[in-house]
Amino acid sequence: MGKNDHEAIHAELDGDKEAYGALVLRHSHSLFRVAFRVTGNEADADDVVKEAFLRGYRMLESFESRSNFGTWSAARAQGLSSVAAQKPAN
Numbered sequence: 144m145g146k147n148d149h150e151a152i153h154a155e156l157d158g159d160k161e162a163y164g165a166l167v168l169r170h171s172h173s174l175f176r177v178a179f180r181v182t183g184n185e186a187d188a189d190d191v192v193k194e195a196f197l198r199g200y201r202m203l204e205s206f207e208s209r210s211n212f213g214t215w216s217a218a219r220a221q222g223l224s225s226v227a228a229q230k231p232a233n
Contacts (some may be wrong), residue, residue, distance in 0.1 A: 148153040148212040155163035155203060163203070166198050170213050174220045191227050 154162035178188035
């Protein structure tokens with residue numbers, strides 16, 4: 144867990160299957176705050192965070208090292224939160 148974001152990304156891409164988990168742990172709280180601020184609902188915010196990290200994992204090879212992983216992930220969470228906030232309540 145002592146790796147910085149860029150080191151963790153490279154480790155994941157090189158086959159370290161625990162490296163992405165370190166990124167999730169490091170950034171989950173901030174992504175949840177973004178998602179909750181938009182959705183106003185804990186369950187929806189949790190779903191957004193999970194989906195944001197899942198999509199991030201699938202797109203990890205496209206991550207540009209000049210970017211900040213937290214910002215890259217937060218942008219994804221923001222977009223997903225906007226969609227979640229627009230869905231009708233059950």
